[in-house]
Structures are given as C-alpha cells and as structure tokens.
Amino acid sequence: MLVPLSSALCATVLGVTCTVVAASADPTPSSTPVPSRQDVRDARRAVAAGADDVPAVQAALRDANERLQRSAIAAERAEEAYNGARYRAQQAARAARRAAQRAGVAGEDLDRQRTAYAATLLADSQQAPQLTALAALASADGIEALMQRVSTIGNAQTALDLQYQRFLAASALAKAAEEQARSTDQAAQRTKDEAGAARETARRSADAAATEAAVIAARKAALVRKLARLQDISVATAAARQHALEQAAAEQAASAASAAAAAAEPAAATPPATPPTTPSSSAPDPTPAADPQPAPAPDPPTQTSDPAPTPDPDPDPPAPSSGAQAAIAFARAQLGEPYVWGAAGPDSWDCSGLTMKAWAAGGRSLPHYSVAQYEQSTPIRASQLRPGDLVFWGDSSSPSSIYHVALYIGDGRILHAPRTGEPVQEASMYYWTPPNFYARP
Template sequence: MLTAGVVAPAIADPDGAGGGSGSSTPSAADVRAAKERAADARTDVDGIQERLAAADDALDAASVRAAKAAEAWNGARWEAQQARVRERTATAASARADKALRAQKAAYRDVLITTNGAGTDLAAANAILAADDMQALLEETATKDRVDDLLDQQRAEYDAAAGAAAKAEESATAAADEAEQALAKARTARDAAQAEADAAAATARRVGRQKVRLVATLARLQGVSVAVAQRRQEALESETRRARAAATPDPEPRPDPQPQPADDGPAPDPAPADPEPADPAPADPPAPSGGAQAAIAFARAQLGEPYQWGAAGPGSWDCSGLTSKAWAAGGKSLPHYSVAQYDVSTPISAGQLRPGDLVFWGDNGSPSSIYHVALYVGGGRIIHAPRTGRPVTEESMYYWRTPDFYARP
C-alpha cells in the first residue's frame, strides 16, 4: 500500500520545555503529535485508496451488468432471427402441402366423375346380365374391382394430403407464434440492455469524477503532484488486477507471473507505460492461418473505435459484433452472440491457444453464462470491445481476470 510520507515539522516549545527558552528541540508532546498526524495521514491515504478500489469495483460491477444485458439482447435477437427462419420454413412447407392437397382434390374429383359419375354400378350390373359366359362375367367383375381399388387408393392419397396440409398449417401457425414471442422477448431484452448501458455510463461518469477528487486528495497527502499520484494509482490498480487474475484458477496451468518489487513507500515516478500487467503468455503458438490472419487484421483496423452495445460496425462495436465481423473477414460465419459463437466453435484449453482463437468470460462453469468474448492475437494479448467508455483495444487477456472458456472457430 502506498504511504503518505508525511514529515512532522519541528515546533518550538513556547514554555521552553525540553530545550530551554527559544529552543527548537521538539518536546515529547510535539513528537507524539507529529507521529499522530503522520498516522492520521497514513490512515487517510489508506482510506482514500479503499474508496478508489470501491469505486473501481462499482464500475466493474456496472460494466458486467451492462455486458450481460447486452449479450442477453444479442441472444434474444439471434433467437428471434432463428425463429423467423423456422417460421419461413414452416410457411413454405404449408404452402407446398396446400398445393399438393389441391392437386389431390382435382385428381379425386376426376376419378369420381369418371367412375361414379358415369354410373359404375349400373354398368357392372348390365355387364353381368349381358355376359355370354362365366369367363366374360369374371372379366367384367375384375374391371369393377380395379376401379374400386383405384377409388380407394385415390381417397387414401387425398386423405394423406389433407392430413399433411393440416399438420403443416398447424406447424406454420406455431412457428409464427414462436417468432412473435421471440421478438417480444428481444424487445424486452433491448430495453433492459439500454437501461443497463445508461446505468453503466452514469456510473462511469460518477466514478470518474470521484476518482479525480480522490487522487487529488491523495496527491496532497503524499506531497506529490496529481500526475505522479495518478501514475502511482494506475500502477496500484494494475497490481490489483494481477492479484485477482492470479487468484482465479486457470483452466490450464501457466507460469507464475514475474515477482514485482515490494512497495517500501513513495517510489520514483514510474515511466509512462502500458498500465496492464505483463502476464506470461501461453507457449509460442504456430503462425496463424490465413483466415486467422485476416480476422486479426480486421480487428486491428478497428482499434480506437467506440463500444456500442448491439453494434457490429461500421464504426462502433460490441464484443461479439467485433469477433463476428473479424471472422467474417477470415471466411467463417459466426453469430452475433457470444454464447452461440462458443457453441459453433471447437472448445480448446488455454494451453492450446493460437492467434485467431476466441477467449470468453462467463459467470460460472457453464458456457450458457458467457457474456464477453475477445479475439486472441498471440503473446497473451487480445483485441476486444470492452465496454461503454472504453474503445476497441489490444491488451493483456488477463487485463481483468482469467478467462473462463476458449474456442477455435
């Protein structure tokens, strides 16, 4: 923890105690008071840093809620799209069944007209009466039987066509109802995502203002400039992220992070650098395939573009929108939904990662809880659209905490 570094000034004892009249030697009371002020300052620094950590936690929680809502919207929208596809398929099947039924109606009508309409029973009776011998009678009777068989077959085909048409119409109606319900769910999810995005943006603004005030107070207590205090705070937050990542078990073992020097109080100003921890990367992977290279190149071309929930370019992105379009450039179609992207990809371990693979974060051990996805680019780094207020960026895949799932498109 960074300390205040406060030095108590020497105060003359107006009563001359401990050093004679006019002596500059502090009394025991002065020393105690100075130590108390230093302790108070240290306590103040610790308290401010706790408040800064709490502010970051609040922002993190709001961002996660917004990410979950955004991916729930993507999921609901994707399901609505699938429901529409099923509706169109069912409607087309119903139309084909209706056409087949109309053809069977016409065929059955023609057979009835040709047989019953022409007086089949009367013709059969006349044939029996006019038969010259038994052989002729049998031939005439067989003809009638064949006609009756034809009628029975035609009736069976008509009944089958009518049943298929009814079933197809029922399926089409059910698919239409399902699509409407999916659309209603998507609209609800869209509204929830917008509300969470607005809440996260408001939290980000509030936390930003709060951190500016707290860092300024921290600088005053530590006796340094605001810029120095800000750099120290960023380094402390980076170390906190490292500790959180180290506390989360990896799906596959990875080397321990390089040890960091102990904090013995105020340190020289760190050189401006990437505040993200230099986490070790998985073993050097093979060179990416042409599709993976194209996906990475596309993602890199979007660096700096803003995050917008539900967006898949051009100019703004959410996490699954970016990975979807990146891999589209690489020749593979991925849904605009992180859970579905995992489902249609091949699960791998952290140790199998190679450039172009997908890295996922979820709530628990189930892939259905996934709510964030990034594109792995090698060297332990990812490109992703993080959240509202943070543009598309390339950074350590341990920037926040260890990912939960990995997959290869």
C-alpha cells in the same frame, strides 16, 4: 528544544508564520504566540492522520475500480443476454418461414389431390349405369365379356379408393403443416417479444453502468486530488502515479492468473509415464532363483506384435486456418473504435459483434452471440491456444453462462471490445479475471 520543535511543526503543518524565540525570552506584544503543548499534540495527530489517509485513499480507489468492473460486467451480461434473445428470435423467425413454406407446399398438394379425386369420382359416376353388376350380366355376350366388365368395375373402384386415400393423406399433411406453421409463428412472436424485453433490460443496464461509471470517475478524481494534497504533489503527478500503480497491480494479477491457469491444466495433457515391466515393490535379488518357465517373460510380445499406439485422450484440434490472420488483421484495424452494445460495425462494436465480423473476414460464419460462437466452434484447452482462437468469460462451468468473448492473438494477449466507455483494444488475456472457456472456429 520545545520552542524549535513547535516552530517547525507550526511552519510545516499549520502553515502559519512563527517566530523562533529563546526559552527565557518573553514574547513581545507584536510577536505571534508560540503554540501550546496542546497545539503541538494536535498538529502531530493531524500529521499522523494525514499519513494514515494515503493507504485509505488508495484502498478507496481500488474499491472504486472494483465497483466499476462489477457494473461493467453486469451490463455486459445484460447485453449478451439481449444478443442471445435476438439470436433465438432470428432462429425462430427462420423456422417459422420454413414451416410456412412447408404448409404452402402441403396446401398445393392437397389442392391437386382434391382435383384428382373429384375427377376420378366424376368418371366413376359417369360409368356407373354401365358398370353395375346387373347391367353387366344383362348385356354380357359371354363369360369373358362378363369377367372383363367385372374387372373394370373392380379397377375403377380401386382407383377411386386409392385416390381417396391420397386425398385424405394430403389433407392430414396439410392440416399438420398448417398447425406447425401456426405454432412456430407463435413461438417466433414470443421470442421476438422476449428479445424486445431483453433489449430494454440491456438498455437500462447500459444506462445504469454509464451513470455508475460517471459517478465513480468523479469519485476517483476527488480521491486523486485528496491523495495529491496528502502527498504534497500535483494532481497530475498523483494521477500518473495512481495509474502506474493500477497498471502494475493489473500486470501482477494477470501474471498470477496465467500461472494459476497453467497449473490448473488437466493432467491428461501430459501422458503418464510407462509403468516398469518388473514390479518395483519387490526387493532386488543379485542371484535370482531359477525360473523353470522363463519363456513367458514380457519380451516376446514386443517382437511378435506391434500394438497400435494409445490415442491421445484429448488430441489437439487442427490449427486455425490462414483465415485466422485475416481475422486478427480485421480486429486490429478496429482498435480505438467505441464499444456500443448490440453493435457489429462498421465503426462501433460489442464483444461478439467484433469477433463475428473478424472471423467473417477470415472466411468463417459465426452468429452475433458469444454462447453460440462457443457452441459452433471446437472447444480447446488454454494450453492449446493459437492466434485466431476465441477466449470466453462465463459465470459458471456451463457454456450457457458465457457473457464475453475476445480474439486471441498470441503471447497471452487478446483483441476485444471490453465495455461501454472502453474502446476496442489489445490487452492481457487476464486483464480482469481469467477466462474459463476456449474454442477454435
């Protein structure tokens, strides 16, 4: 049996033409040499190594996908950090403009008070020779005239003091407003510089992610070609099979994440059962002992009073308005358009730019920053999600860690702009990792 086995292995593994000969026949000089026992052992090891490489290649493909995902998430964190810095810079610039306006108003008031005080001072100085106490006494025609002049002197002095106090107050207010305007302007400049630095960081991160994606794509293509050789199929078939495997794995992971999220819902969502009115710990007594005071039983209170129902500890917020459908329709109209960091249309988007413009179409103004979109919406639980709500991904339990946002459309599905290289698309809410924040605009 050695010769047929050797011939088969030679034909299938080594890929050369072999001649099958009888065990007792001597090979002729023109025939191909029969593989030795060592050749057979080597061929068998090669076959075994090739079979072992299939799961190894598939594991390498999974690792490549995970690297791609990590790179994309790192880029999106940097991009949303830039959106946050830009949002804060816009807020600071508005605060600086308001402070400058207040300083301008205070300066105008100071000018008016300065003019009024100068006029009062001038009038007082013009009347001074006639309103001194000595002049009054000398020219007085009687006690009444004297008292009138004394009163006039007092009134003039009071008016002058009052005008001076107004001038001082206006001066202090103008100085404070000017100082605040200067401070807010400096803060605005700092946040503008921070936004510029964040922009550069985001640009570098996006470039690094794009480079990483290209390297990983080339690596995956090489792995798929190797997989095709190992499985003796075409590269196209191997790529289709690998894509189907990845899709099935993603759907399985999404299903598991959905089940885990449902199981993790807080117990407050389902009110506890009403405790029994009689203690369950006491053993039943078929012939209860006579109770000399049966009146205090718990029945009368239900007839004499109707206590207000206990409020839901976590009531559902109002359902999304009709604008939710407009928001979904807008986002759906952008399907297939490219992801570009910092973009908010009309033909390219990042995650928060898409949700901002979608809800603008629905009549709700939201900033171009995922953290601020969460902060300006009503937080909800996963079980409360309705079409039009927003779902968020963050690094921790703090909303300040949010780096991605998507528009919920129902049935566990979302519309979003995922990352560089991936266009606006519809996907499972659990397409990469479960979201950890939910809100209703």
